[in-house]
Structure formats: structure tokens, C-alpha cells
Amino acid sequence: MKILVLNGPNLNLLGTREPDIYGYETLADIETEMKAVFPEVELDFRQSNAEAELITWIGESRGIFDGIIINPAALTHTSLGLCDALKAVGDIVPSVEIHLSNTHTREEIRHKSLTAPACIGQIMGFQGFGYTLALRALVHAISK
Ligand code: DQA
Numbered sequence: 001m002k003i004l005v006l007n008g009p010n011l012n013l014l015g016t017r018e019p020d021i022y023g024y025e026t027l028a029d030i031e032t033e034m035k036a037v038f039p040e041v042e043l044d045f046r047q048s049n050a051e052a053e054l055i056t057w058i059g060e061s062r063g064i065f066d067g068i069i070i071n072p073a074a075l076t077h078t079s080l081g082l083c084d085a086l087k088a089v090g091d092i093v094p095s096v097e098i099h100l101s102n103t104h105t106r107e108e109i110r111h112k113s114l115t116a117p118a119c120i121g122q123i124m125g126f127q128g129f130g131y132t133l134a135l136r137a138l139v140h141a142i143s144k
Helices: 027-037 051-059 073-077 080-089 129-143
Strands: 002-007 042-047 067-071 095-099 121-124
Touching (some): 002 051, 002 129, 027 129, 067 080, 095 129, 121 129
């Protein structure tokens, strides 16, 4: 099984970025944890600050990946393009949306996700640990 893990803008700064909200784990720590918990799953772990690059990666996923885990970061709340990209491949490449923070406890602008309707489910509020939960959920959904 091959899973694409996508991380959006500013997530390259995890570890030092508002750690009270996002935790002290870096993206590299999260990747290591996911690989340790699911050694049998092939993970392609990526981060981009550019919406266009994320959209391109999603569009190229058909026929290569079995599923996507995506933290669209701030693009969650703004990007219809990302939603469309996830929907475009969603018939054979299902996605799970992940957020480190519980966005519903934060500013109102973060309460709405434009990308969640294109995903089979969403996990939020458990900081870096949520990525492993998202992977477990996605593997379960794909294996059904
Ligand atoms: C985030 C939540 C977003 O609102 C924010 O813009 C992020 C990170 C999270 O993982 O909690 O960059 O996606």
C-alpha cells in the first residue's frame, strides 16, 4: 500500500511554530513516527508552501497512490482548488484530512474547511499523534 502524505503552508516550521498550539514535534518527527507504527505502508511524505504544487501532486496521484493524508494548513479555509483536486481523484484515491489543532476551538475563520467535503474523514486536535491516527483510519478504509 502506497500513501501520499501532504502538508501545506508553514508546516515546514513545525517544532518552533506556535508550539502551544501545534506541539513541539517537527514534520520529520511525525514522518518517523508514522513509518515506525506502519512499517508495511510505503509513505511519500511531502510539504509545500505553494497551493499549485499541492494541486499538481494530488492530480498526479491516480494510479500511483492508494490514498492521501492531507493537512492543507491555511489552505483548508480558502482553497476550492484543493477541494476540486481531491474530488477529481477521490474515486480511486481516498483522502483523510488531518489538523494538529482543534480548529473549532480557534478563530471562527478556521471553523470551516473547504477541503473536508472531498475527504472520507477528518482527524483533528491531537497534534502530531493525529497523523498516525489518520493513517490507521485510511488503511482501514482502503482495506475494507
Ligand atoms: C492547521 C490549522 C490551520 O487553521 C492553520 O492555518 C495551519 C495548521 C492545523 O494543523 O492545525 O496552518 O491545519
